[in-house]
Amino acid sequence: MGIFDHYRRGDAARDRVAIEIDVAAGVLEECLVCRQIADKQRDDRLAVAELDVHQRFDHADPSVAVFNGDRDDLLRRLRTVRKRFDYHCLCHSTG
Numbered sequence: 001m002g003i004f005d006h007y008r009r010g011d012a013a014r015d016r017v018a019i020e021i022d023v024a025a026g027v028l029e030e031c032l033v034c035r036q037i038a039d040k041q042r043d044d045r046l047a048v049a050e051l052d053v054h055q056r057f058d059h060a061d062p063s064v065a066v067f068n069g070d071r072d073d074l075l076r077r078l079r080t081v082r083k084r085f086d087y088h089c090l091c092h093s094t095g
């Protein structure tokens with residue numbers, strides 16, 4: 001395993017944290033039927049997600065340990081991870 005693989009694994013772990021916070025804040029929406037995550041363009045919820053990020057870093061929450069104190073990186077990822085999700089989840093786009 002090269003160092004690049006290690007970097008990519010860490011990158012995926014960071015994205016997972018960002019997605020989890022986005023879902024918890026309502027920026028992203030997890031469908032209760034197909035479990036797929038959708039981006040409903042809830043930009044108004046970003047402030048809630050950002051507040052969550054600050055609180056996690058302020059309390060040294062273990063969930064953000066993978067960021068090594070780089071809260072700006074997590075704040076950026078709250079937005080960049082949204083690119084991979086569509087507006088509609090699986091069951092709503094096929095039904």
Ligand SMILES: [Zn+2]
Binds near residue numbers: 031033034035
């Ligand atoms: Zn669905």
